[in-house]
Amino acid sequence: MNKQTVLQAIIDTLKVDLDVAQRAAQTAYETATHEENIAENKYDTLGLEASYLAAGQARRVEEIRQALLAYQKLELTPFDEKRGIQIGDLVTLQTATGAEQRLFLGPDAAGLKIHLENAIITVITARAPLGQNLIGKFDADELEIIVNGGKQSFEVTRIV
Template sequence: MNKQQVLQRIIETLKVDLDVAVRAAQTAYETATHEENIAENKYDTLGLEASYLAAGQARRVEEIRQSLTLYQNLSLKPFDQVLGIRSGDLIVLESASGLEQHLFLGPDAAGLKVTVEGTLVTVITSRAPLGQTLLGKFDGDELDINVNRSQQSFQITHVL
């Protein structure tokens, strides 16, 4: 597995998510503007609720579209032995209990999970505490992170 494969899978996943979101937004819009949903009295709120849903769906479409654009324009560079981890790097962490976690430090779409060659890769950003902690780190560095009010230790075992 390499960074380019992960980036390509992220882009593919975002395209599918965008398609689903666009269809959901269109359905919500059609529901909100349908003549049968015009309020007949002050308690008839179906049209209003549908319009709130349509607005939320439209925002979601725009968020995914922005994420997709960021990833399509992302220029991947080899791991820099001087600067350490930065956006666009693929990182493997190992917990104190020996569990491995594959992370892609990206510009957006935090929490997105993709599978590449049978391995689950989670997208994180530098806005998250873990992403901030990883910036500038190197292979072999150890991290102590507070997760759900408990201290967890990880070692960076590989960076691409």
């Protein structure tokens, strides 16, 4: 599995997500501005609620648009043995129990999951605790993070 394939899958997924979000935002806007949703009294809040939903959908559209732009501009480089893990690297981690986790360290869209070659790749950013700990690490390095008060340990087993 190579980084370019993962990057393209992220871009394709974000395009689909953007299309869905744009349609949802348009529907919410139409609902908020429809004449049947004009308040008839102070307890009639359907129009107000629809406008809040439309505003939230519009923010979501912009977030996805910004993430898509960041990935379209991302220039992938081979793993640098001197600098360690950086944005744009595909990393495989192994837990103490032997479970593997594949991560793509990206500029945005944290939590996005990509299904490729019978594997799930989770997008993380350097803003997340795990992402912060990965920056500068090398193959066979170990790292620990605290999640919900519990310590989790990982070993870097592969970097692409």
